[in-house]
Amino acid sequence: MSIKMLSWMTLILASSFSTCAQAQDLSTGNAPVSKPATAHSISPIYGVAIPDGYRNWRLIAPSDRPDLGELRAILGNDLAMAAYRSDRLPFPDGTVLVKLAWKKVPSVEQDGAFVPAATTTVQIMVKDSKRYSATGGWGFGRFVDGSPDDEAQHRACFACHQALVKKHDFVFTRYAE
Numbered sequence: 262m263s264i265k266m267l268s269w270m271t272l273i274l275a276s277s278f279s280t281c282a283q284a285q286d287l288s289t290g291n292a293p294v295s296k297p298a299t300a301h302s303i304s305p306i307y308g309v310a311i312p313d314g315y316r317n318w319r320l321i322a323p324s325d326r327p328d329l330g331e332l333r334a335i336l337g338n339d340l341a342m343a344a345y346r347s348d349r350l351p352f353p354d355g356t357v358l359v360k361l362a363w364k365k366v367p368s369v370e371q372d373g374a375f376v377p378a379a380t381t382t383v384q385i386m387v388k389d390s391k392r393y394s395a396t397g398g399w400g401f402g403r404f405v406d407g408s409p410d411d412e413a414q415h416r417a418c419f420a421c422h423q424a425l426v427k428k429h430d431f432v433f434t435r436y437a438e
Contacts, residue, residue, distance in 0.1 A: 305412040307393065309385050309402030312338070315359045321345055322437035325365075332365040332377050335434045345436040351398065352430050356388040360434075381405070386432070397423065397431040 303310050318336040325332060337345065338357040344350070362384070363377030383404045390398035401418035403410040422431040429435075 302408065304385075304400075304402035304404070304409040304415055306415045307387075307396075307400035307402060309387050309400045311383055311385060311402065311404055311407070312357055312359065315357075318359065320437075321358070322434050324434070326362075329362075329381075330365055331362045331381055332375060333360055333362045335360045350430045351390075352388050352432065354388050354390055354398070356386075358386040358432065358434065360384040382410075383407075397427070399431055 315336060315338075318338055319342050321335045321337045321341065323332070323334050336359045338355075340353055341356045341358055344352045344356060360383070362381045364379050364381055365375040366378040368374040368376045385402035385404070387393075387400040387402075388398055389400060393400045396419040399419070399422070401415055403414050403418065409415075419431070422433070426433050
């Protein structure tokens with residue numbers, strides 16, 4: 262098995278363990294109670310919040326950004342997964358994509374492998390063709406430590422997606438089958 266494959270498997274396993282640990286209170290078996298969204302937890306411009314329960318969503322694909330030193334996992338809600346599995350574009354309204362990003366560090370157990378370290382961002386895309394008609398039907402949210410990034414960061418989201426992936430309904434991620 263290649264080192265690159267081991268690196269991806271480590272990322273997926275780490276993400277899965279983290280998802281399981283957050284999915285329920287390990288002492289009671291109950292799901293955690295989410296706080297209601299406040300003005301401080303909603304992205305500027307788009308009004309996007311981090312969706313409840315997103316850590317239980319399915320993995321669409323992992324990704325690696327060597328230029329940023331990040332490992333990423335992109336998750337999708339049920340509508341996103343159905344669209345990906347049927348190769349359906351444009352994505353239907355109600356699709357939500359969540360990108361989790363971590364700094365990558367060398368594994369202490371495996372030479373040449375990398376594992377996730379500190380979380381850098383949680384990024385959200387929400388498809389609502391009427392509400393976000395000016396941005397290709399997508400609303401964006403970029404969060405650091407649970408708080409939305411500034412307005413300048415959010416203004417840059419659509420410009421980048423429009424310039425690079427307009428023909429794929431403004432979405433970078435491809436489904437990893």
